[in-house]
Amino acid sequence: MAIQLQHVSKQFHKKEVIHDVSLEVHAGEIFGILGPSGAGKTTLVKMIAGIDMATEGTIHVLGSRMPNLQTMARIGFMAQSDALYGELTALENLHFFASIYGLKGKKKKERIEEVLQLVNLTNDMKKAVHQYSGGMKRRLSLAAALLHEPEVLILDEPTVGIDPLLRQAIWEELERIRQKGTTIVVTTHVMDEAEKCMRLAMIRDGRLIAVGSPDELKKQTGTTTLERAFLHFGRAYA
Numbered sequence: 001m002a003i004q005l006q007h008v009s010k011q012f013h014k015k016e017v018i019h020d021v022s023l024e025v026h027a028g029e030i031f032g033i034l035g036p037s038g039a040g041k042t043t044l045v046k047m048i049a050g051i052d053m054a055t056e057g058t059i060h061v062l063g064s065r066m067p068n069l070q071t072m073a074r075i076g077f078m079a080q081s082d083a084l085y086g087e088l089t090a091l092e093n094l095h096f097f098a099s100i101y102g103l104k105g106k107k108k109k110e111r112i113e114e115v116l117q118l119v120n121l122t123n124d125m126k127k128a129v130h131q132y133s134g135g136m137k138r139r140l141s142l143a144a145a146l147l148h149e150p151e152v153l154i155l156d157e158p159t160v161g162i163d164p165l166l167r168q169a170i171w172e173e174l175e176r177i178r179q180k181g182t183t184i185v186v187t188t189h190v191m192d193e194a195e196k197c198m199r200l201a202m203i204r205d206g207r208l209i210a211v212g213s214p215d216e217l218k219k220q221t222g223t224t225t226l227e228r229a230f231l232h233f234g235r236a237y238a
């Protein structure tokens with residue numbers, strides 16, 4: 001088991017936005033968190049990544065209770081808004097993040113070259129990031145999250161604003177990374193992306209309404225699309 005949430009709740013200013021969520025993510029899977037805007041996906045993944053704390057309940061990642069600094073060094077996190085330095089080039093940005101992750105010398109240089117190639121930005125690596133398109137910034141953020149070859153990779157809506165071709169390329173990349181042994185958690189509000197996950201959690205109004213593989217969720221509800229399955233599970237909480 002790579003990730004375990006037990007009875008996790010989160011309040012902001014006394015308002016509860018996550019209610020009693022328990023779930024498990026298996027090692028080596030691509031696990032999706034699917035829900036509409038405001039459902040609580042970002043709040044959940046931030047707590048898993050150790051950036052935010054649960055108000056109640058416990059979260060374990062790779063066997064340690066979060067938040068835990070040592071474990072955080074084994075997690076790659078890509079936030080929804082790109083945390084990049086616009087005035088620096090892509091290469092300079094990656095050097096900066098690599099130093100934060102403690103990469104040095106030859107290993108650092110090699111890894112930067114690898115991730116740039118992975119997200120297909122080698123030819124643009126010397127451009128200032130403020131000249132990048134939205135899709136290029138997303139890919140650079142993904143590259144930064146991959147620098148330290150994390151055991152767990154957490155991506156908050158990684159393909160928002162990315163054209164379909166590139167989206168496809170990013171998903172192929174995620175599958176490659178998974179095969180190398182990384183456990184991946186990805187949030188999305190897009191059904192066809194959820195469909196690509198091995199298992200997924202459906203979230204509505206901060207509540208977990210269902211967990212399973214896309215096929216299981218459709219079967220359980222006797223529907224042919226995840227969208228219908230989502231509506232079906234959601235109804236029980238309406």
Ligand SMILES: Nc1ncnc2c1ncn2[C@@H]1O[C@H](COP(=O)(O)OP(=O)(O)OP(=O)(O)O)[C@@H](O)[C@H]1O
Nearest residue numbers: 012013017035036037038039040041042043044189
């Ligand atoms: N720092 C905060 N302070 C107060 N309320 C917050 C804070 N962060 C999130 N919320 C609230 O928590 C709820 C869940 O937000 P969250 O960003 O987790 O949803 P989401 O599913 O990621 O949505 P989106 O897809 O739009 O990013 C929302 O009602 C939001 O207003």
